[in-house]
Amino acid sequence: MTEEIKRRASEIEGEIIKLRRELHQHPEKSGSEYLTRDILMRYLSELDVEIGPTYFKTGFAVVIRGREVGKTIALRFDMDALEMDELADCPFKSKHDGLMHACGHDGHMAMGVGCAMVLSKLKHMMKGQVKLIFQPAEEDAVSGGGAKYMIEEGVLDDAPRVDAVVGMHIWPELKKGEVGTKYGPIMAASDPFEISISGVGGHASLPHKCVDPILIASQIVVSLQSVVARNIDPFDAAVITVGQLSAGTRYNTIPQTASLKGTLRSFSQETRDVLKSHLEKIATAVATGYGGEAKLMFGNGYPALVNDDEMVADMKATVASILGEDAFKSVERPASGGEDFAYFALERPSVYLWLGYGESEAKVNPPHSPYYAFDEKILKDGVMTLCQVAVDFLK
Numbered sequence: 572m573t574e575e576i577k578r579r580a581s582e583i584e585g586e587i588i589k590l591r592r593e594l595h596q597h598p599e600k601s602g603s604e605y606l607t608r609d610i611l612m613r614y615l616s617e618l619d620v621e622i623g624p625t626y627f628k629t630g631f632a633v634v635i636r637g638r639e640v641g642k643t644i645a646l647r648f649d650m651d652a653l654e655m656d657e658l659a660d661c662p663f664k665s666k667h668d669g670l671m672h673a674c675g676h677d678g679h680m681a682m683g684v685g686c687a688m689v690l691s692k693l694k695h696m697m698k699g700q701v702k703l704i705f706q707p708a709e710e711d712a713v714s715g716g717g718a719k720y721m722i723e724e725g726v727l728d729d730a731p732r733v734d735a736v737v738g739m740h741i742w743p744e745l746k747k748g749e750v751g752t753k754y755g756p757i758m759a760a761s762d763p764f765e766i767s768i769s770g771v772g773g774h775a776s777l778p779h780k781c782v783d784p785i786l787i788a789s790q791i792v793v794s795l796q797s798v799v800a801r802n803i804d805p806f807d808a809a810v811i812t813v814g815q816l817s818a819g820t821r822y823n824t825i826p827q828t829a830s831l832k833g834t835l836r837s838f839s840q841e842t843r844d845v846l847k848s849h850l851e852k853i854a855t856a857v858a859t860g861y862g863g864e865a866k867l868m869f870g871n872g873y874p875a876l877v878n879d880d881e882m883v884a885d886m887k888a889t890v891a892s893i894l895g896e897d898a899f900k901s902v903e904r905p906a907s908g909g910e911d912f913a914y915f916a917l918e919r920p921s922v923y924l925w926l927g928y929g930e931s932e933a934k935v936n937p938p939h940s941p942y943y944a945f946d947e948k949i950l951k952d953g954v955m956t957l958c959q960v961a962v963d964f965l966k
């Protein structure tokens with residue numbers, strides 16, 4: 572089977588690179604991936620696969636059934652681009668002003684179609700089903716992302732019911748030819764928050780007639796520093812950062828209100844809950860203590876992405892079998908970015924893989940850079956790895 576995967580992946584390499592370039596030229600905003608879906612459909616409808624229903628506007632699933640019914644593994648590919656101008660000198664540069672595939676999701680989708688091309692030719696050798704999930708809006712944490720809504724609409728429960736999920740992201744910290752992952756958390760929970768403080772405004776010369784919201788805001792910022800230091804296990808990692816503090820319109824006036832905005836990062840639900848509850852306790856207690864009031868609001872953050880131990884344990888042998896002995900990298904530290912694949916991992920045993928594009932010497936342009944670029948040779952590695960992971964899981 573491994574030799575068949577390699578052979579088929581080599582055959583389609585040119586086609587998936589062509590597809591990746593077409594997607595790269597037509598980036599779309601989170602939740603508006605309509606043209607993207609049309610491009611993907613043009614390729615997928617040529618194949619012997621079942622194209623499933625639409626989920627969450629532009630998302631959809633594709634099913635490949637083996638000769639016998641068995642378990643179902645899902646492979647997930649995100650679809651959205653970022654609102655930025657492409658500055659890289661790229662021969663297939665973005666044709667959509669102010670939008671760029673700067674996170675590699677064009678490559679992810681091309682790999683998804685590549686998996687459909689390869690696996691649809693190996694169906695007769697497979698037992699069980701593979702569900703390819705094309706997911707919109709990964710980058711839009713403010714609206715809650717696409718994964719959560721696809722799950723709510725049934726993408727994991729609809730037949731064939733999914734038993735496990737695999738995600739893959741093109742990643743700068745691993746080298747070309749490497750695939751890696753880690754046990755436990757691999758991406759952070761990220762929770763935006765806002766604290767609105769009300770006081771009593773008045774003349775700067777009469778502070779005793781006022782409740783100063785600037786003093787309250789300042790005390791809250793200082794007191795929040797104790798949460799990570801005193802409430803979090805020293806062997807856990809967490810961040811509380813206030814990135815915005817606004818209050819006042821004049822030098823000689825105590826304002827009526829103040830506002831703080833910031834973000835929390837954590838790697839487990841337990842730590843995330845501790846951060847949120849202490850943030851709330853401190854903000855309200857400090858404000859009340861000074862005679863004012865604080866209201867706390869959390870935005871739609873993503874939970875921490877936590878890999879399933881058993882699935883991680885299988886990856887070393889799987890990756891070695893298809894890419895070679897040295898290809899698998901055991902990653903030690905999680906990344907502090909968020910990823911809505913986390914919602915799949917909350918629902919089913921899941922593993923999130925990083926596909927390296929780093930060069931050994933040269934500095935790479937990281938995701939979300941206007942110069943972002945990767946060597947398209949890695950796409951074939953990604954397709955082969957994902958196909959092998961699927962086939963091994965279904966065995």
Ligand SMILES: [Zn+2]
Nearest residue numbers: 674710938939
């Ligand atoms: Zn991104």
Ligand SMILES: [Zn+2]
Nearest residue numbers: 674675676740
């Ligand atoms: Zn991304």
